Amino acid sequence: MGKNIEDQCLSPQIVERLLAGDRAAFEEVFFCYFEKVRHFIFLTVKSFEEAEKLAQHVFIELWNRRVEIDPALDIDTYVYTFTRSVLFDHLRSLKEEETLYGEWPAASR
Numbered sequence: 001m002g003k004n005i006e007d008q009c010l011s012p013q014i015v016e017r018l019l020a021g022d023r024a025a026f027e028e029v030f031f032c033y034f035e036k037v038r039h040f041i042f043l044t045v046k047s048f049e050e051a052e053k054l055a056q057h058v059f060i061e062l063w064n065r066r067v068e069i070d071p072a073l074d075i076d077t078y079v080y081t082f083t084r085s086v087l088f089d090h091l092r093s094l095k096e097e098e099t100l101y102g103e104w105p106a107a108s109r
Contacts, residue, residue, distance in 0.1 A: 015071045026066075030059050033079045040080075041087055054090055058082045 009032040011017075017025035037058050042051035061082045069078055 010075065015069055015073075015075055018066045018075075019069060019071065021066070026059075026063055029062070029075060029079070033076075034059065037079065037083050040083060044087060045090070050090075054086055055083075058086045061086060 010028055011025075014025050014028060018029065034055060038051050038055035041054045041058075042048060045051055045054065058079070062078065065082075069075075
């Protein structure tokens with residue numbers, strides 16, 4: 001398997017270090033991926049502030065769920081899977097809000 005661009009900014013054994021709870025490893029992943037994740041989210045939500053908040057949530061999820069990471073897989077698989085999940089959850093909640101508020105008179109909002 002070829003090296004991804006992201007792999008070039010990460011030290012070896014990054015996944016194993018994350019699994020061990022190494023905060024420095026998490027920081028490496030954060031600094032390597034944060035801008036890319038935020039930009040990807042921004043392309044959908046069209047709000048810098050919302051993209052920033054959701055990107056932060058991606059990395060909180062990554063840290064909290066690091067024990068689920070399979071060391072045999074690339075870290076980018078997890079980063080982008082968590083990104084997609086957080087983004088879909090956000091869009092789903094917006095749709096639910098729209099449905100809920102759409103049923104109420106405008107004055108009730």
